[in-house]
Amino acid sequence: MALMTEEAVQKAWNFHRSFPCYQVTPLISLPHLAERLGIRALYLKDESYRFDLNAFKVLGGSYAMAQFIAHRLGQDISTLPYEVLTSDAIKKKLGDITFYTATDGNHGRGVAWAANTLRQKSVVFMPAGSSQARLQNILKEDADAQVTDLNYDEAVCFAYEQASKDPQGIMVQDTAWEGYEEIPGWIMQGYGTMSYEVHQQLARDGVSPTHIFVQAGVGSLAGSVQGYFAQAYTEQPPVVTVVEAAAADCLYRSVKAQQLVPVEGRLQTIMAGLACGKANTISWQILKQYSECFVSVPDWVAAKGMRVLGAPLRGDRPVISGESGAVTTGLLVTMFEQDGYRDLRETLGLQRDSVVVVFSTEGDTDPERYRRILWDGAWSSV
Ligand SMILES: Cc1ncc(COP(=O)(O)O)c(C=O)c1O
Secondary structure (H helix, E strand, O other), rough: OEEEEHHHHHHHHHHOOOOOOOOOEEEOOOHHHHHHHHEEEEEEEHHHHHOOEEEEOOHHHHHHHHHHHOOOOOOOHOOHHHHHHOHOOOOHHHHOOEEEOOOOHHHHHHHHHHHHHOOOEEEEEEEOOOHHHHHHHHHHOEEEEOOOOOHHHHHHHHHHHHHHHHHEEEEEOOOOOOOOOOHHHHHHHHHHHHHHHHHHHHHHHHHOOOOOEOOOOOOOHHHHHHHHHHEEEEEEEEEEEEEEEEEHHHHHHHHHHHHOOOOOOOOOOOOHHHHHOOOOOHHHOOOOOHHEEHHHHHHHHHHHHHHHHHHOOOOOOOOOOOOHHHHHHHHHHHHHHOHHHHHHHHOOOOOOOEEEEEEEEEEOOOOOHHHHHHHOOOOOOO
């Protein structure tokens, strides 16, 4: 787990905080919801505030692109803070680069934003059924972006092929496979900025987490979170639960089979960020060793989480959380409300003194559907 050491993550955090738009995203305490559930505390990391991009994903793409550039220039990343990286001198040294990627939305937006900031090009492929709002946000960053008729994993292969054919092309994908591990490793370290902030924020409140719930598509985020927190609290590491969409639960199936098992087909779920059928091979190594529990949930659990956060108990702060962002809260609440989930709650040891952290990894990245769920009650429970 050398990937997620304190030193490596601190490097990523130092890089990110050199950005003029950097601000620590809020870690929101929800005391009334915690009391209702009967736990000591509930903290939610609200990534809708990240760089004005409505999701955490830019942390990974931007850091990997900067690391790639640092390696190409033979420099250490610490010599390339934002101001230097975006300077005319560096652009001149680098020449033209085109960053390729496949995305359900958030990662591609982050890569396109970072490429634009570096005055470089980006080419972005999206799976069939991707929302127009997400496509438009990527196009706004001057990317060459299109929705394909492929599923997510096929779009990744397609983007890789296109990048390989382009002499100036570099693939910046947020998942790893055999032979493609360096860039995704940097992406996971880049996500570490979020965990690093949580660690500092909790320390300020004088608490340590007993339980962490993190959502997974390919598992890069979950591997990053798990890797960081296992080394941050070595004495008493928190119990980490990895939550996936039932339509794309590749990690859940892989853990059951004790080997990587892909999910094929259209991967249809409202949790667009989690609609990935093949797990990240590096993350898999971390998750299978350290994570306590893997849960596969239907779409209504995510919708429930969105409503709980958007219409909170009096005194708790409202949070705008999208489908992939809210699923962890949805699961937490469901475990306390539904008998069918009681065993899971007991297995995890959730009780009066539990301090729970959930990651809300995105805001309303599909605003139309957000309103259909919050206002019109779409995808209501069970
Ligand atoms: C909002 C959001 N949350 C969670 C994830 C899951 O991240 P990963 O694919 O690394 O598991 C994604 C992935 O795109 C996402 O967009």
